Amino acid sequence: MGELRQATRDQPVAAKDVVRRNMSLLGTIVTSPFAGPFKGVLWVVKTLAEHAEQELYNEDNIRKDLLGLEQQYELGKITIEEFEGAEGELLQRLNQARRMKEGR
Numbered sequence: 001m002g003e004l005r006q007a008t009r010d011q012p013v014a015a016k017d018v019v020r021r022n023m024s025l026l027g028t029i030v031t032s033p034f035a036g037p038f039k040g041v042l043w044v045v046k047t048l049a050e051h052a053e054q055e056l057y058n059e060d061n062i063r064k065d066l067l068g069l070e071q072q073y074e075l076g077k078i079t080i081e082e083f084e085g086a087e088g089e090l091l092q093r094l095n096q097a098r099r100m101k102e103g104r
Contacts, residue, residue, distance in 0.1 A: 057097035066090050 055061060066087065073083040 057093065057100055059094060059097050059101075062090055062094045062097060066094075 069078075069083060069086050069090065072078045073080070078086075
């Protein structure tokens with residue numbers, strides 16, 4: 001009640017606003033045991049996705065993959081068709097990584 005009296009002295013506040021604020025607090029307290037772990041899981045998933053994207057579009061990693069691909073082709077472990085297909089994908093990823101780095 002003190003909150004309602006204080007609010008009416010300074011500026012009028014509807015009783016329903018006070019009730020709404022208190023219900024929101026109550027809702028937060030009641031749902032915290034469930035929302036807390038869920039928010040934690042979301043944070044882990046988001047962090048893993050960001051890390052995976054950084055690794056996927058890391059230019060050094062892409063260059064290493066291109067060199068490894070070329071070695072596999074030279075050793076006869078893959079066909080020219082396999083080489084060209086994989087090379088095209090890696091070059092697209094490299095171009096995307098450069099665009100992301102430039103902020104486009």
